[in-house]
Amino acid sequence: MSIILLLIRKIVFIILSFILYLFVLYLFPYPFSLINVFFAIATMHLFLNESFAVVWYILLVHFFVELYSTQPFGVIVFSAVISVLIMLWLYQHVFTNKSWYTAAGLVFCTLLIFRILYLVALFILSLFGYATMFSFSSIYYSFAWEICLTTVCSIVSHLILTKSFAELQRDRVRYI
Amino acid sequence: MYKIRRKTCILFLSIAAAVVIFHNLGWFASVEEVVRIVINPASDRLYQISTERVRKQRFSSFSELEQAYYNLEKDHVKNTIDYTKLLLLKEENDNLRKQLRYTTSSGVQYVGARVIGRDIEPIGSSIVINKGESSGLLPHYPVITHEGVLVGVVEQVHKHTALVRMINDNQSKIAATIINKKKSLGLVEGGFGISVHMNFIPQNEQIHIGDTVITSGLSEYIPHGLLIGFIEAVQKETYQPFQEAVINPIVPFDSIRLVSVAVPADKE
Structure with a gap:
């Protein structure tokens, strides 16, 4: 029973974070509508839980995103999963603490890797005719804004959540 | 751990x-x-709120609103005159067709739909409508608004919803014609923000700012005559075989609420 309740809680959390993403996307003015809520939440999730649950979270929310995207199915999911696995590695080996600058660094690196993988995947698919190539110059600004604003958002959320969660005030990660 | x-x-x-x-x-x-x-449902509600805000924010001052009103009044008078001429031409055309016993090919049916969401990524320009496979929609069907303005093409169809790629999406390509003496053909492509570009217009053909751009009918399922926009600027290099035009679309893409999907009558 407790497992079922836990599962329901996780599903509700995923749906609510997707609705939050839509809220930011539709109601915030440009360029704030580009804030990638999922990666900001994923970073806090990683700091609080330090488990692979963050990979499941990213996989599922980006599966939802794929349902509303015109890009070939799989591009977003693969890019997101690979980038969050790299985020876990960075957290374990590079940024080994839970400070606000770690949150910023993790979000910055993860989003940068996510968008690079995304463009590479689209480029490869376009070679096989599954996608149409387009001008990159029109999207550089969007990606740059997305990365910068999401980084700022993660710093702000970290500073706010530090007041409520003692776990975020620890200097080192648990397994070290 | x-x-x-x-x-x-x-x-x-x-x-x-x-x-x-x-x-x-x-x-x-x-x-x-x-x-x-x-x-x-959540996407629908949030989208409705966002379009309400966009509509209210369109004018930053009363004088701007007043000027827009006067421009609309002038356009209304001009359109009424054009509509009257159109009715007369239509009547004449019908009579001539009857005399020649001209039979037309099967027509197009329109399926009305409401927009319940829009592009979810920074890289694309698309909308989600609340009609899908169950209403007879298929990919590549044109999506119009205001009874004749092309806004996009159906990209993906699900049971009760569909994803529409807008004409200003960076992967959108529509065969188009300019209403000029030579009826110049070209390809309307998106990916340039709000405006769209028309490429591959032969260098020797005369095109002017203000010329109307419509669909040419050469794309599958997209009939001839759907309005796309007006030419805003012409880019010409003497050593290039083709020239480009920047097109200003008729409708603002960030506040579309109701659309129609043109379904070929024989597909119903």
Whole structure:
């Protein structure tokens, strides 16, 4: 029973974070509508839980995103999963603490890797005719804004959540 | 506590691959439909609120609103005159067709739909409408608004919803004609923000700012005569075989609420 309740809680959390993403996307003015809520939440999730649950979270929310995207199915999911696995590695080996600058660094690196993988995947698919190539110059600004604003958002959320969660005030990660 | 290992990474990537494969096989169709049923009402409500805000923010001062009103009044008078001429021409055309016993090909039916969401990524320009396969929609059908303005093409169809790629999307390509002496042909492509570009217009053909651009009918399922926009600027290099035009679309893409999908009558 407790497992079922836990599962329901996780599903509700995923749906609510997707609705939050839509809220930011539709109601915030440009360029704030580009804030990638999922990666900001994923970073806090990683700091609080330090488990692979963050990979499941990213996989599922980006599966939802794929349902509303015109890009070939799989591009977003693969890019997101690979980038969050790299985020876990960075957290374990590079940024080994839970400070606000770690949150910023993790979000910055993860989003940068996510968008690079995304463009590479689209480029490869376009070679096989599954996608149409387009001008990159029109999207550089969007990606740059997305990365910068999401980084700022993660710093702000970290500073706010530090007041409520003692776990975020620890200097080192648990397994070290 | 976790330790990231190669096996774990391979496991997660395999799960992601399985998700993609199952989606393409259609095994996740019912799960996807459930997700859409849960998410669509929230998306619909948030989109309605966002379009309300866009409409209210269009004018920054009263004088701007007043000027827009006067311009609309002038356009209204001009359109009324044009409409009257059109009615007379139509009547004449019908009479001539009767005399020649001209039979037309099967027409087009329009399926009305409401916009319940828009592009979810920074890279694209698309909308989600609340009609899908169950209403007879198929991919590549044109989507119009205001009874004749092309706004996009159906890209993906689900049971009760569809994804529409707008004409200013960076992967959109529509065959078009300019209403000028030579009826110049070209390709309307998006990806340039609000405006769209028309490329591959022969260098020797005269095009002017203000010329109307319509669909040429050469794209499958997209009939001839759907309005796309007006030419705003012409880019010409003497050593190039083709010239380009910047087109200003008629309708603002960020506040579309109601659309129609043109379904060929013989497909119904």
